[in-house]
């Protein structure tokens with residue numbers, strides 16, 4: 001079963017529901033970045049948030065970037081998602097030498113810091129949201145972000161379940177939001193339901209589908225599924241993009257690299273794909289860099 005996001009409403013349309021199962025894509029990320037357990041947990045949670053928040057966007061060409069920066073040993077994480085279920089991300093540090101036997105809490109790895117959210121909705125300036133981390137466990141931090149920055153009452157759950165060898169067994173999460181002016185009875189029923197909500201990844205591990213899990217959760221609130229959508233870890237890097245990144249380091253450094261007369265290798269941050277550039281390639285980039293300036 002591939003990873004997917006389920007979109008639904010409940011409580012006569014007064015509750016918006018987004019739920020995702022993301023074990024496959026989180027395992028892909030773990031394999032690419034060779035993360036230790038706590039880093040897999042943190043990155044998996046943020047990737048799941050990316051899948052969910054990407055699917056919440058209205059326009060097909062929108063992009064969302066979630067950036068966590070903290071003063072803990074993990075330092076930070078970055079995740080980008082589009083509205084079509086594609087998500088990618090990386091940790092700033094991939095291995096904290098932690099083990100499953102003596103786990104580090106995600107909040108200790110991240111430390112104190114902030115969550116930044118960038119929404120590129122095709123306008124000149126992207127929307128930027130910011131909130132301090134209140135727990136560092138990520139789900140509560142997103143709940144706080146929604147309350148502070150977007151004034152939307154939201155419940156967020158994000159989870160990653162690991163196998164004994166550190167590979168990903170299950171991952172998933174949900175974002176549940178109240179529409180403005182929701183009836184008090186609906187709010188009470190939702191709070192009641194959420195207070196008994198068991199762990200999503202445990203239920204997935206029992207073989208339950210998102211549909212069944214959400215149906216059970218909203219049993220008195222009449223869940224209506226509107227859409228399901230595949231979500232996956234995909235990187236859209238290319239030689240062209242990496243070349244742009246090389247240009248951004250500046251002429252002086254490029255000239256220095258060329259004078260070293262050695263091939264250089266650049267890894268994509270998101271997927272670790274290797275791109276190799278010979279001194280001739282670098283000279284070519286430099287020549288093109290000069291061309292527009294001469295014209296101007």
Ligand SMILES: [Zn+2]
Nearest residue numbers: 235237268271
């Ligand atoms: Zn890549």
